[in-house]
Amino acid sequence: MTTYLIAGGCGFIGSNFVHFLLKRQPETKIIVVDNLGFAGNRANLDGVVDSITLEVEDICDFEAMTRVYQRHQPEVVVNFAAESHNDRAVATPSDFARSNALGCQNLLEVSRRNPVRRHVHISTIEVYGELGESQEWFNEASPLNAKTPYSAAKAAGDMFVRAYMQTYPEMDIMLTHCANNYGAYQFPEKLIPLVITNVLRGLKAPVYGDGLQKRDWLHVRDHCRAILAMIEATCGDIPAEAATDPSKLPIYDISARNELTNLDIVSQIIRLLGKEPSEWIEHVADRPNHDRRYLINPARIETELGWEPKVDFETGLEQTVRWYLDNQAWWAAILERSGSLQFDWSTT
Numbered sequence: 001m002t003t004y005l006i007a008g009g010c011g012f013i014g015s016n017f018v019h020f021l022l023k024r025q026p027e028t029k030i031i032v033v034d035n036l037g038f039a040g041n042r043a044n045l046d047g048v049v050d051s052i053t054l055e056v057e058d059i060c061d062f063e064a065m066t067r068v069y070q071r072h073q074p075e076v077v078v079n080f081a082a083e084s085h086n087d088r089a090v091a092t093p094s095d096f097a098r099s100n101a102l103g104c105q106n107l108l109e110v111s112r113r114n115p116v117r118r119h120v121h122i123s124t125i126e127v128y129g130e131l132g133e134s135q136e137w138f139n140e141a142s143p144l145n146a147k148t149p150y151s152a153a154k155a156a157g158d159m160f161v162r163a164y165m166q167t168y169p170e171m172d173i174m175l176t177h178c179a180n181n182y183g184a185y186q187f188p189e190k191l192i193p194l195v196i197t198n199v200l201r202g203l204k205a206p207v208y209g210d211g212l213q214k215r216d217w218l219h220v221r222d223h224c225r226a227i228l229a230m231i232e233a234t235c236g237d238i239p240a241e242a243a244t245d246p247s248k249l250p251i252y253d254i255s256a257r258n259e260l261t262n263l264d265i266v267s268q269i270i271r272l273l274g275k276e277p278s279e280w281i282e283h284v285a286d287r288p289n290h291d292r293r294y295l296i297n298p299a300r301i302e303t304e305l306g307w308e309p310k311v312d313f314e315t316g317l318e319q320t321v322r323w324y325l326d327n328q329a330w331w332a333a334i335l336e337r338s339g340s341l342q343f344d345w346s347t348t
């Protein structure tokens with residue numbers, strides 16, 4: 001029976017991973033660490049609270065995290081903890097630098113001083129920056145070229161991960177870059193749940209600018225399957241060539257090669273809710289410095305670990321809309337607590 005420490009386990013992807021893991025390995029011991037920040041939500045773990053231990057702590061706090069490691073002796077650490085909303089990062093970039101860069105390094109350091117079998121850091125497609133229209137995709141060998149406060153903070157975390165992989169080869173560290181996720185328990189400030197919860201409340205769906213920004217979408221369950229495949233895989237020694245070629249490091253890009261414009265997605269959701277997109281879409285001022293396009297190639301994880309996405313987008317989106325319809329109390333409580341989650345860039 002493995003003991004997992006899941007940092008950020010009260011957020012969207014972290015809580016999905018906790019539910020997923022408990023289904024796959026009911027006997028497993030799970031310690032969730034979360035500071036219950038803006039998007040952290042205890043209710044994401046409703047139904048499994050008796051099967052896990054929740055430690056309300058900040059990954060930036062070295063002493064507190066050391067105590068958590070010493071108390072629970074985790075074997076596998078998965079770090080989902082981060083500030084994750086691009087809009088909010090424009091408003092409060094320092095919060096993002098703290099959790100996403102310093103928090104990432106702090107947790108690596110706690111794992112170095114209290115050795116674990118494997119430390120997996122969850123990063124994002126966005127660290128590669130914006131993909132040009134004539135470019136095919138990014139992959140693990142692509143340079144980091146973050147240009148937004150969110151992606152810059154995540155990229156800074158990535159650089160620490162790569163530095164730890166190579167400086168402390170006795171540690172067993174893996175790094176992921178995943179496409180945009182969608183599914184249950186996503187905080188309703190993000191595009192898909194924002195559109196669903198707006199339309200269900202009789203409000204229009206905001207589309208930034210022309211809505212032709214392209215994103216690469218993966219169902220959160222497929223992301224969880226990829227992370228588990230990584231945890232179960234053997235991670236060999238870091239080869240000397242990794243010094244000049246990052247694709248030789250244990251880094252996996254995760255995607256379903258599913259590229260769609262924001263306008264497409266918003267229209268599909270509105271149709272699933274039985275409404276006419278032209279009547280429910282409102283084009284609003286775009287976020288400053290909004291990346292136009294992301295797409296990554298998952299060939300490495302497909303070839304080396306045999307992972308492939310299983311949820312097709314139409315089915316996944318329909319299930320997601322159904323989940324928000326069936327769980328109105330979950331998101332109504334968040335909206336009551338947080339107020340409007342829609343940013344208005346026309347006034348900034």
Ligand SMILES: NC(=O)c1ccc[n+]([C@@H]2O[C@H](COP(=O)([O-])OP(=O)(O)OC[C@H]3O[C@@H](n4cnc5c(N)ncnc54)[C@H](O)[C@@H]3O)[C@@H](O)[C@H]2O)c1
Pocket residue numbers: 007008009010011012013014033034035036037038039040041057058059060079080081082083084085098099103122123124125154177178179180181182187
């Ligand atoms: N959502 C996506 O589409 C997506 C895609 C690729 C990668 N990622 C990455 O996956 C991870 C999880 O994303 P998410 O969408 O679930 O985000 P989320 O905002 O829903 O959840 C993040 C969780 O981390 C917690 N947290 C933040 N700072 C913390 C700190 N200092 N100490 C302890 N807990 C802290 C929050 O309270 C929250 O529960 C992030 O690292 C993100 O960069 C997300």
